[in-house]
Structure formats: structure tokens, C-alpha cells
Amino acid sequence: MGRLEGKSAVVTGGGTGIGRAASERFALEGARVVIAELNPDLAQETEQFIRDAGGDATFLQTDVTDEDQVEATMASVMVAHGSIDVLYNCAGGSITTDGKVDEIDLDAVYDHTMSLDLRGTMLCSRHAVPHMIASGGGAIVNMSSLAALNGVNMHVYSAAKGGVISLTRSMAASYARNGIRVNAICPGFVLTERVRERFGTAAGERPAQTDKTARRYPFGVGEPHEIANIALFLASDEARMITAAIVPADGGMSVY
Numbered sequence: 104m105g106r107l108e109g110k111s112a113v114v115t116g117g118g119t120g121i122g123r124a125a126s127e128r129f130a131l132e133g134a135r136v137v138i139a140e141l142n143p144d145l146a147q148e149t150e151q152f153i154r155d156a157g158g159d160a161t162f163l164q165t166d167v168t169d170e171d172q173v174e175a176t177m178a179s180v181m182v183a184h185g186s187i188d189v190l191y192n193c194a195g196g197s198i199t200t201d202g203k204v205d206e207i208d209l210d211a212v213y214d215h216t217m218s219l220d221l222r223g224t225m226l227c228s229r230h231a232v233p234h235m236i237a238s239g240g241g242a243i244v245n246m247s248s249l250a251a252l253n254g255v256n257m258h259v260y261s262a263a264k265g266g267v268i269s270l271t272r273s274m275a276a277s278y279a280r281n282g283i284r285v286n287a288i289c290p291g292f293v294l295t296e297r298v299r300e301r302f303g304t305a306a307g308e309r310p311a312q313t314d315k316t317a318r319r320y321p322f323g324v325g326e327p328h329e330i331a332n333i334a335l336f337l338a339s340d341e342a343r344m345i346t347a348a349i350v351p352a353d354g355g356m357s358v359y
């Protein structure tokens with residue numbers, strides 16, 4: 104029996120990176136996964152991979168920053184599956200033009216990043232929560248970042264992910280009596296394709312410990328499946344006693 108057996112799970116940004124690893128893992132654990140993703144090529148690859156492995160996955164093209172699309176996606180999930188038991192708000196990320204408040208092009212960076220990382224999380228939660236309340240509860244897992252806890256030179260991303268932490272704790276408080284648990288994960292660097300490019304490492308390889316950034320991670324830089332494992336636990340009934348938790352997942356970097 105899988106750890107998410109029979110549950111209906113929506114994973115945003117499931118086309119690649121951590122969202123893809125989580126979609127695959129959730130399906131392997133028995134969830135009926137909906138990949139709510141902007142990029143159809145990536146999402147269809149994830150969907151096909153899961154189906155080929157015998158899992159249940161459906162791609163619904165969704166821009167998480169667009170309220171009408173988000174509302175329509177959640178309504179479609181309800182028609183198809185009858186409930187939304189898990190929402191993993193994974194779509195997000197920083198952009199290279201982010202920086203210090205006195206240097207950035209505020210309009211370009213602020214609007215994009217706040218919209219994707221904070222508004223997207225808020226909109227998906229806003230349209231999943233009423234369905235969760237109606238069916239007696241559920242689990243929301245949000246993606247924050249170590250950038251929200253440590254000082255980084257990406258001030259907008261840091262603020263957006265800080266907002267995700269505050270939103271997580273407020274929603275956890277507001278919906279606890281409705282049986283909804285809300286938790287967030289704060290990864291350090293995770294070796295998605297995007298981050299691999301930064302380190303110049305091939306799939307399956309970890310960056311050399313001679314790399315200045317990699318050396319700060321005593322357990323090595325994380326892999327997408329390692330974050331997916333944490334999301335799986337928080338999404339599953341094994342975490343029944345846990346809500347409002349902010350889980351750093353940085354391989355010991357922040358205490359090292």
C-alpha cells in the first residue's frame with residue numbers, strides 16, 4: 104500500500120525539477136497526480152513517464168499566476184477525482200536579474216517573482232482550500248527557500264519566499280480546525296537542470312567539493328528526489344501531527 108494510496112494530489116510546476124520528481128514519487132506511492140504546469144512539453148513528458156510506470160497522472164495546462172486558470176484547474180480536478188487531498192505548490196523560482204533593492208529593475212523583477220512565487224502559491228491555495236474543507240481536510244506543502252531564512256543577494260526572491268513562510272503559518276492556523284495541514288520546505292541549492300547548468304555538472308553527478316558554493320554543503324548539494332521525499336512525508340498521513348512547520352532542507356549548510 105502506497106503512502107498516498109488513493110489520494111488526489113495536485114503538483115504545480117510538475118514539468119521539471121523538484122515538481123517533476125515529486126509528481127513521479129507521489130504517483131509511485133499511489134496518488135492520482137494532476138500536473139498543473141505552464142509548459143506542455145515538459146508536463147507531457149512527466150505525465151507519460153508516470154503512465155509508462157503504471158501510475159495515474161493527468162496534465163492540466165495552468166499558469167499559477169492566472170486566477171481564472173487556477174480556478175478552472177481545481178474545478179477540473181474535482182470533476183475527475185472528486186477531491187483534492189494534497190496540494191504541492193512547487194512552481195516557482197528566482198531569475199538571474201534579481202539582486203539588491205537599490206540595483207534591480209524593480210518592475211521587471213518584482214512583478215515576475217512576486218507573481219510566480221507568492222501570488223501563485225496564494226491563488227492555488229485559495230482555490231484548493233474550499234474543496235479540501237468540503238471533504239474534511241487535506242495537506243498543502245509550499246516551497247519556500249533557504250533564501251528566505253539566510254541573507255542572499257536576491258532581495259525580491261528572498262522576500263517572496265519569506266511571504267510564503269508567513270502565508271504557510273497563517274493558513275496552518277486558520278484551517279487547522281478544518282483538518283488542513285500546511286507546511287513549507289526551505290531547500291538550499293537543489294540539482295535541478297537549471298542549477299546543474301550553474302555548477303556545470305552532468306546528470307547523476309554532484310558538484311566537486313572544490314566548488315566554493317558546493318563546499319558549504321557538508322552532505323553535498325541536494326537532488327530533486329531528496330526534496331520530493333520530504334514533500335511526500337509532509338503530504339502523507341504520516342505527518343498527521345505536523346502543521347505550520349518550516350523545514351530547512353539544506354544538507355546542514357545553514358548550521359555548518
Ligand SMILES: NC(=O)c1ccc[n+]([C@@H]2O[C@H](COP(=O)([O-])OP(=O)(O)OC[C@H]3O[C@@H](n4cnc5c(N)ncnc54)[C@H](O)[C@@H]3O)[C@@H](O)[C@H]2O)c1
Binds near residue numbers: 196247294
Ligand atoms: N532548485 C533549487 O535550488 C531550489 C532551491 C530552493 C527553493 N526552490 C524552489 O523549489 C521550487 C521548484 O524549483 P525547481 O528548481 O525545481 O524549478 P525548475 O525551474 O526546475 O522548474 C519549475 C517548473 O515550474 C514551471 N512553471 C514556471 N512558471 C510557471 C507558472 N506560472 N505556472 C505553472 N508552472 C510554472 C516550469 O515550467 C517548470 O516546469 C520553486 O518554488 C523554487 O523556488 C528551488
